Amino acid sequence: MGIDKQILSVIDELDELRKTRDDAWQIPRVEGELLYQFALACGAKTVVEVGTSYGFSGLFWAAALKRTGGKLHTIDISQKKYDSSQATFRRAGLGEVVVNHLGDAVEVLPTLKGPVDIAFLDGIDKKQSRRYFELIWPAVRKGGSVFTDNTQTHPEELADYVRFARSRPDAVSTEIPIGNGVEWTVKL
Numbered sequence: 001m002g003i004d005k006q007i008l009s010v011i012d013e014l015d016e017l018r019k020t021r022d023d024a025w026q027i028p029r030v031e032g033e034l035l036y037q038f039a040l041a042c043g044a045k046t047v048v049e050v051g052t053s054y055g056f057s058g059l060f061w062a063a064a065l066k067r068t069g070g071k072l073h074t075i076d077i078s079q080k081k082y083d084s085s086q087a088t089f090r091r092a093g094l095g096e097v098v099v100n101h102l103g104d105a106v107e108v109l110p111t112l113k114g115p116v117d118i119a120f121l122d123g124i125d126k127k128q129s130r131r132y133f134e135l136i137w138p139a140v141r142k143g144g145s146v147f148t149d150n151t152q153t154h155p156e157e158l159a160d161y162v163r164f165a166r167s168r169p170d171a172v173s174t175e176i177p178i179g180n181g182v183e184w185t186v187k188l
């Protein structure tokens with residue numbers, strides 16, 4: 001699938017570690033593979049991620065961005081996860097591709113410069129998804145995408161968000177029923 005061996009071995013390692021960690025909450029591998037391919041297909045240069053955790057989803061974004069010459073800006077509020085994921089990205093040879101941000105996404109998102117090709121919203125509190133969306137949307141380029149995780153695993157928490165995304169006159173939005181379920185919103 002085109003991901004280089006060094007990155008793939010760290011993906012394998014984190015996929016194993018998910019069985020022993022109770023706070024990883026990482027996306028299923030099949031979802032990561034789809035997002036990787038999507039980033040490649042649209043030639044993404046700037047991806048913004050809310051919710052780094054231990055870096056599992058970030059490894060897929062960064063694998064694509066290594067090929068396109070782009071950057072991943074990934075945000076987590078946990079010092080432990082910031083430290084751990086930063087070390088993981090370096091070990092995967094992605095230290096130059098990933099910018100780790102430590103802090104509340106509500107504060108970090110407005111500091112990020114556009115144009116953003118893809119934003120991936122995967123914080124813990126799914127009710128905050130609309131707030132994250134509103135903070136990053138002005139920086140998303142026309143034709144750019146926002147992916148919001150957990151539509152299948154947290155349908156009630158995300159119901160208002162999905163309605164909001166689908167009713168926007170400046171967007172088209174639909175669910176991709178893979179992995180945790182992802183709402184895919186494209187800027188018109």
Ligand SMILES: C[S@@+](CC[C@H](N)C(=O)[O-])C[C@H]1O[C@@H](n2cnc3c(N)ncnc32)[C@H](O)[C@@H]1O
Nearest residue numbers: 025026027051053056057076077104105123124
């Ligand atoms: C579902 S996990 C992310 C999983 C990751 N995307 C993956 O698939 O590997 C959510 C993460 O969001 C972080 N988080 C929670 N509240 C946050 C906030 N307000 N700002 C930034 N990160 C936050 C948590 O520390 C946690 O690591």
